[in-house]
Amino acid sequence: MGYVAIKGGGKAIAGAHTAVESLRTAEGDAGASLPLASIEHQLRLLTSRVLSEGGLYHPRLAALAIKQMQGDTLEASFALRAYRSTRPRLMETPVQSTTDMRLIRRISSAFKDIPGGQMLGPTMDYALRLLRLDLVDESPESFRKVSRQFIRDIADSDLPDSFPKVVNALREEGLLPPQPDRPDIPFDITREPLVFPVPRSAALATLARAETGSLLALAYSNVRGYGNVHPTIAELRVGYVPVMLPHPLTGEPTEAGEVLMTECEVVATQESDETDAPPVFSLGYGACFGHNEVKAIAMAILDRALQKGMQHGPESPSEDPEFVLLHVDGVDSMGFANHYKMPHYVTFQSEVDRLRTTQEKDAAHTPAQGVES
Amino acid sequence: MPDSSTLERSRPMHSGSDLLRFWQPVMQQALFRSLLTAFSYPGQSVWLADADSAVAILATLVDAETTLSDPYQLLSDLTRTRLNAPLTDPERAGYVIARGDLDPGFSPRLGTLESPEAGATVVVIVDSLVDGEGEGQCWRLSGPGIEQSRKISVGGLDASWLSARNEWCSGFPLGVDLILTDQHRCLALPRTTVIDDTGAN
Amino acid sequence: MNHSYELPVDEVSYNFAFLDEFAKREIRRSILKAISIPGYQTPYASREMPMGRGFGTGGLQLTLSLLGAGDTLKVIDQGADDSVNAVNLRQFVELTCPGTSTTERAAEANIIQSRHRIPEDRLTANQILVLQVPTPDPLAIVEPSEARRKIMHGESDYASLLTKLYEDIVQFDEIAISNRYPTRLNGHYVIDSSPIPRFDVPKMHQSAALILLGAGRERKVYAVPPFTDAVPLAFEDVAFRTEAFLDHQGTRRHCDRCDSSTSYLDEIMHPDGSHHWQCSDTGYCNDRCARRDSAGSGAVRS
Numbered sequence: 070m071g072y073v074a075i076k077g078g079g080k081a082i083a084g085a086h087t088a089v090e091s092l093r094t095a096e097g098d099a100g101a102s103l104p105l106a107s108i109e110h111q112l113r114l115l116t117s118r119v120l121s122e123g124g125l126y127h128p129r130l131a132a133l134a135i136k137q138m139q140g141d142t143l144e145a146s147f148a149l150r151a152y153r154s155t156r157p158r159l160m161e162t163p164v165q166s167t168t169d170m171r172l173i174r175r176i177s178s179a180f181k182d183i184p185g186g187q188m189l190g191p192t193m194d195y196a197l198r199l200l201r202l203d204l205v206d207e208s209p210e211s212f213r214k215v216s217r218q219f220i221r222d223i224a225d226s227d228l229p230d231s232f233p234k235v236v237n238a239l240r241e242e243g244l245l246p247p248q249p250d251r252p253d254i255p256f257d258i259t260r261e262p263l264v265f266p267v268p269r270s271a272a273l274a275t276l277a278r279a280e281t282g283s284l285l286a287l288a289y290s291n292v293r294g295y296g297n298v299h300p301t302i303a304e305l306r307v308g309y310v311p312v313m314l315p316h317p318l319t320g321e322p323t324e325a326g327e328v329l330m331t332e333c334e335v336v337a338t339q340e341s342d343e344t345d346a347p348p349v350f351s352l353g354y355g356a357c358f359g360h361n362e363v364k365a366i367a368m369a370i371l372d373r374a375l376q377k378g379m380q381h382g383p384e385s386p387s388e389d390p391e392f393v394l395l396h397v398d399g400v401d402s403m404g405f406a407n408h409y410k411m412p413h414y415v416t417f418q419s420e421v422d423r424l425r426t427t428q429e430k431d432a433a434h435t436p437a438q439g440v441e442s
Numbered sequence: 443m444p445d446s447s448t449l450e451r452s453r454p455m456h457s458g459s460d461l462l463r464f465w466q467p468v469m470q471q472a473l474f475r476s477l478l479t480a481f482s483y484p485g486q487s488v489w490l491a492d493a494d495s496a497v498a499i500l501a502t503l504v505d506a507e508t509t510l511s512d513p514y515q516l517l518s519d520l521t522r523t524r525l526n527a528p529l530t531d532p533e534r535a536g537y538v539i540a541r542g543d544l545d546p547g548f549s550p551r552l553g554t555l556e557s558p559e560a561g562a563t564v565v566v567i568v569d570s571l572v573d574g575e576g577e578g579q580c581w582r583l584s585g586p587g588i589e590q591s592r593k594i595s596v597g598g599l600d601a602s603w604l605s606a607r608n609e610w611c612s613g614f615p616l617g618v619d620l621i622l623t624d625q626h627r628c629l630a631l632p633r634t635t636v637i638d639d640t641g642a643n
Numbered sequence: 644m645n646h647s648y649e650l651p652v653d654e655v656s657y658n659f660a661f662l663d664e665f666a667k668r669e670i671r672r673s674i675l676k677a678i679s680i681p682g683y684q685t686p687y688a689s690r691e692m693p694m695g696r697g698f699g700t701g702g703l704q705l706t707l708s709l710l711g712a713g714d715t716l717k718v719i720d721q722g723a724d725d726s727v728n729a730v731n732l733r734q735f736v737e738l739t740c741p742g743t744s745t746t747e748r749a750a751e752a753n754i755i756q757s758r759h760r761i762p763e764d765r766l767t768a769n770q771i772l773v774l775q776v777p778t779p780d781p782l783a784i785v786e787p788s789e790a791r792r793k794i795m796h797g798e799s800d801y802a803s804l805l806t807k808l809y810e811d812i813v814q815f816d817e818i819a820i821s822n823r824y825p826t827r828l829n830g831h832y833v834i835d836s837s838p839i840p841r842f843d844v845p846k847m848h849q850s851a852a853l854i855l856l857g858a859g860r861e862r863k864v865y866a867v868p869p870f871t872d873a874v875p876l877a878f879e880d881v882a883f884r885t886e887a888f889l890d891h892q893g894t895r896r897h898c899d900r901c902d903s904s905t906s907y908l909d910e911i912m913h914p915d916g917s918h919h920w921q922c923s924d925t926g927y928c929n930d931r932c933a934r935r936d937s938a939g940s941g942a943v944r945s
Binding site: 153154261391403404416418420422434 | 657658661662663664665666669686687688689690691692693695696697698700720721722723725726727728729730731734758759760777787788789790793815816817819820821822823838839840841842860862863886887888907908909910923
């Protein structure tokens with residue numbers, strides 16, 4: 070008779086790593102390692118998602134994480150977050166202005182014409198979802214030709230530029246409440262734990278790092294009926310925001326680089342406030358690193374829903390700050406779901422003990438059944 | 443008790459660069475473990491540094507994400523710069539450094555029922571710390587971290603501190619956590635410690 | 644974007660104990676507050692660690708903020724040093740904390756990180772036990788809102804929790820909570836005793852060692868200071884009971900390996916359908932076996 074020796078955990082882990090690597094390289098002699106630049110560009114929307122859920126703007130490291138985690142967005146974002154834990158904070162940026170964004174795409178569904186004009190840009194919204202068989206065996210020559218052609222044909226006037234924001238026009242007309250003169254100091258979710266009630270900035274920061282699918286599900290629940298946000302997209306913009314830092318010597322704001330962002334502002338039905346103030350629209354705001362329109366829209370809807378919940382008390386799950394903010398983080402929720410795979414022998418034994426005890430008591434109390442005739 | 447208003451200026455041989463060692467990661471870890479022992483076993487004094495133990499304590503606990511109050515101007519400008527904590531008055535700070543030989547003269551933050559951890563940590567400079575009976579205030583301690591009870595003696599502490607502290611800590615979980623330190627050692631008196639005055643020697 | 648951009652190697656290198664110094668300082672501040680307010684779930688800005696939330700990241704962040712040169716760490720999961728998760732955490736510490744050592748013997752360790760168990764042998768004042776906690780709030784089963792739970796904790800208002808226990812008694816004639824048994828510290832806060840079995844709860848009472856509990860995903864740290872009363876919630880007529888490990892005749896089962904009849908046991912099912920029992924604390928079990936073997940008494944069963 071053998072006894073279970075709880076040994077070999079180390080060997081098992083090493084074996085698991087080998088098995089994972091063997092699957093990554095399963096193409097064998099026909100395969101080649103994926104270059105990070107190819108992931109960053111050809112899988113740009115995947116990279117975008119990982120940048121935003123990882124909460125760290127570093128496209129090359131995001132590409133590395135995607136490669137290492139074999140395309141799992143939750144795991145790749147997680148690796149970026151873990152890397153972020155090791156980096157000291159050397160400086161904090163002041164509030165950045167997205168008005169200065171160099172746009173590659175901006176649309177408004179509220180107005181036919183907007184200052185600067187509608188710009189469809191890189192979107193698949195109006196492409197037919199037909200599988201493109203020409204990509205099956207795309208030759209390097211045809212791949213490069215597309216790129217060369219684009220650069221040759223593009224006019225200087227088509228190069229990204231910055232445009233005024235639609236919501237500013239709405240503010241000037243008094244359709245939206247004015248911006249506060251002095252914005253509050255933003256809540257830093259990476260340094261302070263969420264202790265409810267939390268300010269709106271804490272909610273926005275949490276949503277900006279949230280898992281896209283989780284945000285979408287909750288936002289969808291609101292607009293489908295478990296809530297009452299009826300959003301109109303005042304403006305959706307995608308582009309590069311210059312990051313301004315105070316110059317170390319002069320203190321003058323200096324451009325340190327730029328980050329690709331998606332920003333969405335939704336306008337929703339006016340609040341029936343009981344105060345005497347004139348009725349205005351209310352704004353929901355969404356923004357995230359990278360190009361991820363569904364996330365920005367879902368976030369804007371949830372921001373609007375949460376503002377209502379914070380002011381008047383939640384009437385649906387998507388208006389409840391605790392419900393939304395504690396359940397949308399991909400790293401947290403994935404970790405907890407995964408942890409059930411770990412051994413639970415001790416707690417399970419304890420549960421078996423309780424069950425046996427209550428069963429025994431139950432049997433002692435129940436009178437013996439009569440024999441069926 | 444240093445008679446100069448600045449703790450560090452009273453010993454000019456300790457230059458600023460000497461104090462910088464308190465911020466080295468290895469030193470931070472060692473200092474923290476000493477503080478951990480002090481908080482785990484209230485009244486037990488632990489060794490911190492050859493000198494400037496109050497700076498060592500603050501360097502271990504305080505940074506830009508905390509608030510600091512130095513109502514007696516005990517810290518040099520250089521130390522304040524290194525601590526990098528926003529300065530505020532002792533009523534609002536998370537961390538306060540105070541002179542033990544004077545009446546406290548302020549009411550630190552006690553926290554709230556929901557967030558008692560917002561109660562302040564007050565570092566009090568005293569002359570001497572003795573396990574058992576000795577110079578100064580002689581106290582018998584009991585409560586979490588203390589098996590039965592423990593006697594300590596604190597030299598150079600104004601008698602009003604005890605009643606002030608007991609008042610601050612009268613509504614658990616609200617309260618203030620004290621760290622008493624001479625130049626070299628410290629002991630902690632978290633809000634749970636019950637202090638009985640057994641008289642002054 | 645720049646196609647020729649290469650990752651500098653130092654961008655993917657790591658610090659001693661992985662976390663940056665600011666993160667460690669914040670955790671350290673939170674630990675001292677947690678000790679000062681026994682059982683209070685002190686919030687802290689839990690950082691992402693390179694292993695899953697739920698795999699011990701809360702405990703690990705505490706351990707990493709404690710560890711320094713000269714420390715000896717033991718990592719156990721389900722009582723075992725060689726459980727896959729324990730191995731993983733231990734390897735991570737060995738990788739990121741040069742100058743520290745690891746051991747499988749509880750007596751040699753001054754820091755012990757554990758999931759689900761407190762070692763069988765009584766811990767000393769020279770040791771710190773770090774427990775990994777998945778769900779830190781015992782009130783979560785009766786009150787979903789954290790804002791309201793915080794007030795209940797502050798007021799030491801556990802009436803609704805006691806009602807829940809009472810309902811169990813009415814329904815099952817027994818308190819049905821198996822592990823993470825609610826335990827009151829120093830007469831005020833009730834803690835979730837992490838998922839340790841009821842068997843281990845009495846070990847927290849007046850423990851000579853500091854016990855720190857870390858919940859990474861829920862971003863909380865709480866403490867059972869040394870020499871502190873830790874009393875499981877119970878009623879006068881329905882006592883708190885630990886797992887009994889009795890066989891059908893009512894005799895205490897013993898470990899098939901080291902013959903201990905006082906330890907917490909794992910139940911092991913064999914392919915032939917038979918059930919066997921073995922110490923959950925493998926370090927304790929191995930020590931007993933080694934002592935018996937060196938004493939030359941008793942045959943080694945295998």
